Amino acid sequence: MSVLGSHGQSSSLQRLHYVEKRIVRLLELAGVAMDELGNASAPKTEVLASHCRDFMMAIKEIQTMLREEIRSTCEYRPFEKCDYNSRISNEIYCKKLEHIIEQLDAMQQNIDQCSNSI
Amino acid sequence: MEVERNKRMRIDVDKLPMKRLLAIDEIGNEQFPPEKSNEEQRLSAIHRIDFSLVVEKEKEKEKEEKDKELSKSKDGQQQQQPWQGLMENLRQAQHELSVILDLISTVEANDSVAVALMQRPKPLPNEALADFAVSAATKVQRLRHLGRYFKQCSKTMEQQVSKEARFYGSLIRLQQNWKVKRQRMGISEGFTFDLFDSRSLSGADSTVLTRPSPMSTIIIDQDAFGMLAIQLPQKSCRTLCLKFLGDDSSTCRIKNNTSEKNASSSGSDIAQPPSVKEILSDEDVSGCIGTTHSILRDIHRSLFEEKVFEMVNREAFNNQSSQGINVTGMRQDFLQLVIGQDSSLCLSLVLSEPEGEYKENGKDGSYNEDSSESGSSSALAPILLPTDDKNPTRSFSKLALSSKLVLSLQIYLLSIFHQETLSRAKEGHSSCGSLLAHFCMSVAHRVFSNKVLSILENLVSRVSYIELVSHPTWHSRTSSWSLRLKVPEASSVFDGGYQKQTKRSQFLTKVVIKDGQISLRGQSSATIVASFAGDATEPHSINTYTCDLEDLPMLILHQVASQVIQWLHEEALVVGMKTSRDLLCLNVDLEQGDTLSLMARVDPDDASACISWALAIPAVTDDAVNFSFYQTDSDNPGLKFLGSLSLESLYSALMDLANFCGNGAVC
Numbered sequence: 001m002s003v004l005g006s007h008g009q010s011s012s013l014q015r016l017h018y019v020e021k022r023i024v025r026l027l028e029l030a031g032v033a034m035d036e037l038g039n040a041s042a043p044k045t046e047v048l049a050s051h052c053r054d055f056m057m058a059i060k061e062i063q064t065m066l067r068e069e070i071r072s073t074c075e076y077r078p079f080e081k082c083d084y085n086s087r088i089s090n091e092i093y094c095k096k097l098e099h100i101i102e103q104l105d106a107m108q109q110n111i112d113q114c115s116n117s118i
Numbered sequence: 119m120e121v122e123r124n125k126r127m128r129i130d131v132d133k134l135p136m137k138r139l140l141a142i143d144e145i146g147n148e149q150f151p152p153e154k155s156n157e158e159q160r161l162s163a164i165h166r167i168d169f170s171l172v173v174e175k176e177k178e179k180e181k182e183e184k185d186k187e188l189s190k191s192k193d194g195q196q197q198q199q200p201w202q203g204l205m206e207n208l209r210q211a212q213h214e215l216s217v218i219l220d221l222i223s224t225v226e227a228n229d230s231v232a233v234a235l236m237q238r239p240k241p242l243p244n245e246a247l248a249d250f251a252v253s254a255a256t257k258v259q260r261l262r263h264l265g266r267y268f269k270q271c272s273k274t275m276e277q278q279v280s281k282e283a284r285f286y287g288s289l290i291r292l293q294q295n296w297k298v299k300r301q302r303m304g305i306s307e308g309f310t311f312d313l314f315d316s317r318s319l320s321g322a323d324s325t326v327l328t329r330p331s332p333m334s335t336i337i338i339d340q341d342a343f344g345m346l347a348i349q350l351p352q353k354s355c356r357t358l359c360l361k362f363l364g365d366d367s368s369t370c371r372i373k374n375n376t377s378e379k380n381a382s383s384s385g386s387d388i389a390q391p392p393s394v395k396e397i398l399s400d401e402d403v404s405g406c407i408g409t410t411h412s413i414l415r416d417i418h419r420s421l422f423e424e425k426v427f428e429m430v431n432r433e434a435f436n437n438q439s440s441q442g443i444n445v446t447g448m449r450q451d452f453l454q455l456v457i458g459q460d461s462s463l464c465l466s467l468v469l470s471e472p473e474g475e476y477k478e479n480g481k482d483g484s485y486n487e488d489s490s491e492s493g494s495s496s497a498l499a500p501i502l503l504p505t506d507d508k509n510p511t512r513s514f515s516k517l518a519l520s521s522k523l524v525l526s527l528q529i530y531l532l533s534i535f536h537q538e539t540l541s542r543a544k545e546g547h548s549s550c551g552s553l554l555a556h557f558c559m560s561v562a563h564r565v566f567s568n569k570v571l572s573i574l575e576n577l578v579s580r581v582s583y584i585e586l587v588s589h590p591t592w593h594s595r596t597s598s599w600s601l602r603l604k605v606p607e608a609s610s611v612f613d614g615g616y617q618k619q620t621k622r623s624q625f626l627t628k629v630v631i632k633d634g635q636i637s638l639r640g641q642s643s644a645t646i647v648a649s650f651a652g653d654a655t656e657p658h659s660i661n662t663y664t665c666d667l668e669d670l671p672m673l674i675l676h677q678v679a680s681q682v683i684q685w686l687h688e689e690a691l692v693v694g695m696k697t698s699r700d701l702l703c704l705n706v707d708l709e710q711g712d713t714l715s716l717m718a719r720v721d722p723d724d725a726s727a728c729i730s731w732a733l734a735i736p737a738v739t740d741d742a743v744n745f746s747f748y749q750t751d752s753d754n755p756g757l758k759f760l761g762s763l764s765l766e767s768l769y770s771a772l773m774d775l776a777n778f779c780g781n782g783a784v785c
Contacts, residue, residue, distance in 0.1 A: 013290055020279040027272035034265030038258045084315040085543060087295075088422050088536055091415070095529050103522065 012069060019065050026058045166227055170220055281344030288346040288407050296414055311336040313418050334421055343398055345406050355416055356467045358423040360528040363462035426535045427467050433554040458562040523564060531557055559633060560594040566634050567597040573670055574599055580728050583765050584678060601627040603678055605685050606766050625681040627674060637664045640677040671722035679718035679729050686772055693776045706775055727762030
């Protein structure tokens with residue numbers, strides 16, 4: 001997702017997406033830890049400990065990010081400044097510009113033709 | 119009770135009959151057991167007698183008998199040993215069971231019992247290990263199952279997350295430009311794009327209240343990969359089309375996003391095999407967003423154009439009697455108006471074809487009338503010069519009305535109605551006068567001014583020393599041109615550069631058209647010599663007059679010719695010749711008292727020379743004073759036709775005359 005804010009910082013949506021990805025990774029980690037525990041041979045304690053540490057760190061990170069995001073959410077204002085009028089203005093200006101450009105191109109062609117015939 | 123001698127007598131003394139509670143509930147009510155009759159009491163007393171010892175003794179007797187029987191059997195001692203073990207175990211088991219039964223009965227009798235020792239049977243070693251192994255294996259299996267479950271969850275969650283991220287990311291980007299509404303109630307919860315502009319209506323003007331058309335709410339969908347898709351109703355996008363009756367060219371232009379439209383309209387399959395779904399990249403998402411955005415743009419624009427058509431219809435219907443609007447035809451999506459005297463304007467709403475391609479058009483600009491697609495090749499064709507074999511002005515004006523001009527009129531119509539809606543949104547009803555009438559007059563003006571322009575161009579192409587200059591007027595019902603007459607710089611220098619500075623190098627004739635009325639302003643020059651002659655109060659003398667279309671060429675040529683005469687007059691004065699001037703005639707006084715006249719002859723219908731010159735030489739006879747324009751050389755030897763001359767040759771002719779005069783002229 002390449003939705004960046006105006007200053008290059010990540011947007012709220014990007015951060016939430018990151019949180020979701022972390023949660024997915026977390027589940028994966030839990031699965032790996034379970035596998036390790038359920039190892040046919042004895043589960044290695046260091047590996048398990050490292051997994052659990054990672055898990056707890058991830059939980060902490062997710063928690064802080066979510067807390068921040070929830071604190072900074074604002075109410076959804078459904079498009080209060082409706083600029084459909086200016087959008088139509090722009091469309092009309094666009095049409096005018098295209099028309100003018102065509103006419104200028106025609107003039108250019110005329111000039112070329114005249115200069116070619118000379 | 120009868121007692122045997124060998125046995126001791128046991129006397130059980132009943133405890134005092136207490137009322138023992140059966141139950142007590144929350145409130146505190148006590149429930150006592152029901153009163154027992156005497157029979158029951160006796161029975162319960164009998165139950166309390168412990169017969170266990172007796173039973174045990176009997177069992178022991180039975181066992182002894184069995185042992186005797188077993189020992190009497192003829193099987194070997196090997197069989198006896200396992201049996202004996204078994205018997206021993208059974209005996210032990212029986213003893214345990216009896217103790218337990220005793221315990222139970224004592225407790226039933228509400229006696230407290232002190233349990234001294236309870237001993238578990240020692241488990242066999244392989245049993246213990248087996249149990250342990252089984253539990254361990256189950257645990258491990260369960261853990262592995264959990265691990266698989268977690269991994270599976272994470273995979274599905276990842277897919278779900280990316281799918282939602284695509285959808286909501288697209289939605290947020292589109293939401294920056296379009297109004298998104300959310301429906302929570304109803305069967306399906308979902309998002310919609312709302313293209314209806316509520317702010318363009320004003321509350322004060324209730325007659326203009328419009329309902330949102332069904333096309334202004336667009337439902338947003340997700341496809342299988344989370345890409346945003348919108349449900350586009352087929353063939354309902356319409357645009358406004360303006361054209362002149364009898365004109366085959368169509369000017370409706372539709373932005374050509376059609377090639378990409380199929381990608382995201384519902385009802386058409388997205389041409390991506392399911393194996394590609396992991397490779398859906400950011401570019402794909404951006405492309406989808408772009409397509410959706412352009413579709414929404416098209417729909418929004420077509421909504422506006424429909425609104426404009428409705429407003430036009432309303433004005434035409436309401437103000438039919440007012441000037442300028444003459445409705446000759448009205449159908450479902452069609453309006454026909456009469457402009458001026460001879461042209462008819464058609465305004466219609468046409469469908470925009472969703473699957474259109476650029477069509478190559480012929481050079482004459484003819485299009486397929488049913489299709490509303492148009493290529494742009496004819497617009498680039500240069501304007502043909504009016505050298506057609508037909509009546510030049512008429513055919514040229516017809517050509518000039520094709521595509522370009524009609525398109526600009528179309529854009530103008532949209533623009534003025536949009537201004538109207540803007541001003542209505544800001545204040546109340548604020549349009550002064552009927553917009554449609556104004557528009558019709560503008561169209562009439564354009565048609566007329568095209569004719570005038572063709573005439574002017576015609577003239578300019580035939581007279582070599584006039585230039586045509588257009589002036590923008592920034593008003594839709596006014597047009598203005600200038601005809602510039604450039605006079606050559608005099609090569610002779612008088613009194614240094616003094617006179618050069620004051621000499622005007624051009625004469626202007628201004629043609630202004632307002633709403634079908636032509637006004638002509640011819641500029642005369644002022645030089646120092648003229649101002650010395652006493653005209654200081656009026657440096658410029660401007661002739662202004664209005665005229666008709668038919669008289670225009672003649673008047674312009676008159677004007678130009680008189681300007682040339684004037685210039686020659688000034689040059690002659692500079693040189694020092696005694697000259698006077700009439701309307702189209704320059705009279706030079708000769709030495710002998712004769713007058714040489716240089717006359718301009720104006721003929722707008724002459725294909726080669728509009729302005730031609732004639733020299734009237736004073737004849738020897740007396741009737742040299744009587745000239746006639748239309749006498750040929752043979753009739754009047756005094757009149758010499760010079761044909762059309764350039765300004766330089768006129769000037770040199772004048773200088774020759776100056777030599778000829780010899781009246782103190784300095785050459």
